[in-house]
Each structure stands twice: as structure tokens, then as C-alpha cells.
Amino acid sequence: MTSPARSLSGADGLKVLSVATPGRPFQLESGQVLDHVDIAYETWGELSPARDNVVVVCHALTLDQFAASPNPVTGRPAWWPGMVGPGKPIDTNRFHVIASNVLGGCMGSTGPASQRPDGRYWGAEFPHVTIGDMVKAQIALLDALGIEDVFLVAGGSIGGMQALEWTVQARDRVFAAIPIASAARQSAQNIGFYEVGRQAIMADPDWRGGAYLASGVRPDRGLAVARMAAHITYVSEASLKRKFDRRLQDRQSVSFGFDADFQIESYLRHQGQTFVDRFDANSYLYITRAMDYFDLAAAHGGVLANAFRGLKTRFCVFSFSSDWHYTPEESRNLVRALNAAGCETSYLSIDTDKGHDAFLLDEPEFDAAMTGFIDAAAEARGLKRRDGA
């Protein structure tokens, strides 16, 4: 297992493409400019001769480009194995699937853990990026790959934000979009939760003003606390009760101490401790900040429907009944705006007690609805059928 506390590159077994160079710099929404932008990506399935079968999968906050195959750096398994693969709803026998690590991330794409041309780590001097910048980099990646049209863009959570941004930025290039367990704006409560995590990281003396990589230390304790706080929002109270309730961890009675007496404590500590081995703390700061700044309506005169007006893209919006991080209400607001804009829109709220993370888990109704929407869209697009006909 390799720690993210250094720049990753092609040498680590990652596919990486440069989408910006000093002669062709990358303009960020903040006004700042990046002279070098690498985007790390992974693909599955063959690109059709007509180049019309491309699916872009956008990852959530702490995930990466390894949606459908194991991550060679961390050794972790694919994060969306039930959704992307041969015979899966996003069928790699039919589609050429591309997933890339977001700009600002730490799995090979340029971010705060990257080195500048002079060898210094960016750290907290990395310019701030937005969801719009992340998608702009993904579009640049597809341009570099010679791909013009996207059949489908899909993603959950912040991946859903990117899917929405894709339809707006690449207006005529996206045939269908599936934002899952997502929102068109970050809520005050979510800004608050991620601010808690950021404060935990920045309170860690080993953060060192963001320059920890140069010092050979990492703010692991702060990052672990941030992860624990966030993880609670990814699951529902009902699922915590079902999985852990008040059961004790490896003991018959409480310790009258601060050990992890309860399974839920042990579980959260484990989530925190394993996270720090695979994620860069500054990336966590930058990506959560990009989420805070996401507000598609604000960018379109305060009216969300204006973002989507005139789009030919067909949408399928999913939410999960017990998701209190990105609530069904957020998805319904999105659907109302899509309808007001006259977009072809389907919406399904999946009944589950698994909370926000349900989109990553085995949810047969979700899988079936994904398959149904994608197959219908593929037929409308004139792509070959599931049986290859």
C-alpha cells in the first residue's frame, strides 16, 4: 500500500494525460492559471468505430478513477463493481467507460500533493478549484483522447454534481446524464459538516499550514477525525442501528474508559485510520471546498432551470429515501428545475435504509432502473443492443 503523501504518476501504473502545459495553460474559475495539469484516468470496454459509445463515470469525494477495476496503488477493489462491468447496468461489453481522478485529487491528477515544476509540493499554495474546473479538465481529457460525444455521464454524490456540470458545460456533447444522490447546490448543513472536517485537519499541528509534504509528516489525526465525522453522514441512523446498535466490541461489558467499547466506535475509528493511508489531507480540503462552492442556480442568475434550458440531454435522477446527506428533497428540487426547463427527465427515489452510500452498494431496484434507463437511451441513440445485435 502506498501512501498518497507524494505525487503519483504513470510510474505507479496509472494512465495519465497532460491536458495543460505552459504553452496551453489551464484557466481556473478563480482567475488563477495552472501551467501543468495532468489527469489520471482509467477506461474499460472498447471505443466503437463511430466513437459514440462513451460513458463518463464521475467519482465521489474520496474515490478515484478505479470504478471497475482494482486500484494498483492502494490495492483497493473497484468501487462500483455492481454498476460498471460486463453485463452490468453500465455494460463494458457495449460501452467505452472513462473515469478520471478529479483535478485537485490525489490519485495521479494534478492537485495539492503534486509537485510544481521546480520540485516543490503545491500543498496549500495550490489554487482553488471548482466542480466546474474539474469537469473542464475532464472535457479536456476527452478532447485529448479524441472523443467528441458522450453517450452518458453518470456519478453519485459529488460525482452527480459533476454529471450536472457536464451537461451545462458540454451542452451539445452529452446524450444522457444520471446524477445520483446529489444536488444542484451544497446545503448549509453539508458546508457545516465539511467545515468541521477542514477545521479538524487544519487544527492538526502536522498540517503545518498545508506544507506537511515538504516536512515528511502528515496530519493523520486531523484527517481521521474529518473522515469519521463525514462517514456518519454517509449512512443512515437506521442502518447504524441495524449493523451496530449498542453492541460492544470484543468485550462483555463496558470498560469505563475511552477505549472503543462499542462496535460503532471501533468501526468509525477504523474508517478514519484506513482513510489516512490512501488520501491526501490537502486534497480533502480542496475537494470539499469545491463542493461548498457548487451552486448551479447561482451561476445562472439564481434560477436553476436556466442552467438546463434548451438542453437536449435526457436525465435520470436518483435519490435514496434514507439519504440525509444529499436528501431526496434536493433531488426533487433538481427534477422540478429540469422539468421547468423542458428537459426529458426521469426520477426515482429508491426505498432503502442504507443512506447516502446506498449508491455504492447492492440495491437491486437501483440497478434495474439504471439498466432500464440506459438501455432505452442506448436504443434512442441507435447503439447496439445488450445482446450485441
Added chain:
Amino acid sequence: MTSPARSLSGADGLKVLSVATPGRPFQLESGQVLDHVDIAYETWGELSPARDNVVVVCHALTLDQFAASPNPVTGRPAWWPGMVGPGKPIDTNRFHVIASNVLGGCMGSTGPASQRPDGRYWGAEFPHVTIGDMVKAQIALLDALGIEDVFLVAGGSIGGMQALEWTVQARDRVFAAIPIASAARQSAQNIGFYEVGRQAIMADPDWRGGAYLASGVRPDRGLAVARMAAHITYVSEASLKRKFDRRLQDRQSVSFGFDADFQIESYLRHQGQTFVDRFDANSYLYITRAMDYFDLAAAHGGVLANAFRGLKTRFCVFSFSSDWHYTPEESRNLVRALNAAGCETSYLSIDTDKGHDAFLLDEPEFDAAMTGFIDAAAEARGLKRRDGA
């Protein structure tokens, strides 16, 4: 403003009574023994000649004995001014109201910020206390004050846990009880949230294994993060949206940085920063741990109704519709058990968007229902009426 990073005592303008001495030690649920236990308390209203008009008010996690008058140490105003006072639902013209700082607290009662007889601070060597121990100390306080019968015990959140514990421990001494926004057991989700806070505190190098008072430092950064994380659970998403939504703090556009761009960030940071000036980090660890350990059913053979069987106490249970920290569902579970035990029980869920903290805020329906229940109980108890007749 005085910081809690030292022992408080009568010299600070606090009323303090010793309820345990080396000759009469305090036996804790953990099996450990405290040779010295001071309990700091405050009272309002006159004790009737028959000593039958006593109301015990139990405070929530970070509050104290100053329910109805300003705290002379911190300068903060009374925390329940709408509920306790002349003409208020808990009417100090009729009742003798007693509130005490919990055992393990930091407002004059013995806790981890207290000094041992040899002058050393307890710190993390303080023995663990439970909600049962806190109530046992409160009962000892009333014994020391020569008070046998309690007309009413009332409290919100962890104060509600104490109110329930009172009815069980002092079975024949409590006429009426009002647990508000509370539960008969700490949920897995709540254990998780407080574990995040504890980890934030213990990750702060200035915690020093709990021995920070001897070093003249305080884990302020960790405690502030803990407070921020907890504070989000005290309010509802709807109230955060109403009060802050995505509004910016003192700026027209985002900073593309990690400053508190959003009002919600500024608000949470303020909550964290002001909290550390009035609360001891170890007390936070110990009291939250006592909350984790609270499970009234487990202490009664796994059947909650068994805890209440045979009680003559009349109950009024309150919950708030948007409280997701101690949900209405938790209160309904409690009410079902009280009904199963044959206890005289009223229950009201107040419709509000203010979340858990609603019990501390102006909620006219709540106030009116409190008045109605208390007046009826006073009449049943034969106490003098509101008009003095």
C-alpha cells in the same frame, strides 16, 4: 470571563455542598470510589414549610446549574429563562427550584478539572461516571439539603436522561417527571457523533493524555472541533437553511480560500471558539461517555418497561418534530414502555423546525403544554395554585 481550566469553588460565587467525604465516600457504578464529591447548585423560589414544592431541573451536556439566573463565573445569562422564573411554566413564585452541576462537570461540581486532596488535578485519571452516578449525587445533594420529596424533575437532552434515572433511583420520592428531547438509551449514531468529538479532543497534542491542566495548556483546537461537530446535530437542516442557507459572511463573493466564506462556517467557528472559554475538555469527554453508557432497558433485564413498573410518578414526555439528535421516535419508544408499565403518561411532539435545541428556545406550544401538565400535577399534589390560593 473565567476559564474552566481550574477547579471552581464557593470562592467563585458558587453554592457548593460536599456530598461525600473520606468517612462517607461515594461509590460509583464502575466500582471505583470518590472520597470527595462536591456538588455545585443553585436554587430559586422559596421552599414551602411542608417541603413539598421542590422542582429539580437537570441540565444538558454543556450547560450548568444556572437555569434561571446568570452564571457569575462566565457571565452567561440563564439558559432556561422562558421556562423557569416568576410566572413561567416552572413558576418560582410557587416552586423551590434546584439545579446542580453534574458530577464530572466543570462548574463547581467534582470532575476531571477538580484537584485531588494532594493538589494534583484529576484530569484523565478521574474515575468514569454514569448518568446513574450523576443522579445519585443529586439525590445526595437533596438529602444534604434536608429535602425528601421531589414534586417534579425536568430536563432536556441528557437532562431528560437524568429525569428518567431520577424516577428509577428515587422511586417513591418523585411525583412527576418531564423528560424532554431525550431517550432511554444513547443511539449508535449519537455514540458515533460524540466519539468524533472525543477523538478530536484526544488528537490535540495539548490534551497531553488528559493532563493538560498541570501543564498550563488546553486542547482548545480539538474541543472547538468537537463542539462544531456536535452543534450541527443540535439544529435542523431546515433551520440552518432558514438562518444561513448559502449566504456569505461579510463578502460579496467567495474567496477561493479556506476563510469562513459562508455564514454557516462563521457561525460554527464562533460556536467552537466561544465554547472552549467556558468548558473543560476532559469534562466533555467524561460527560459524553456517560451519555454513551446510558441504557435504561439494559439495566433492567433488557425490557425498558421493567424500569418503570410500579412507579407512581406521572410523566409528560416531549419531543420536537425536527430533532434528529434525540428523535421523536426515541420519545415514542419511551412512551410505549411507560404505557406498558402502566405509568400515567402524557406525550406531546411539538411541531417546529428548530431541531434538538428547540427545548431551550421560545416555543409557545411547548411552554403552554409544560404549564398545563405542571399545573395539573400541582393540583393533584395539593400544592397552592398559580394565583397563590
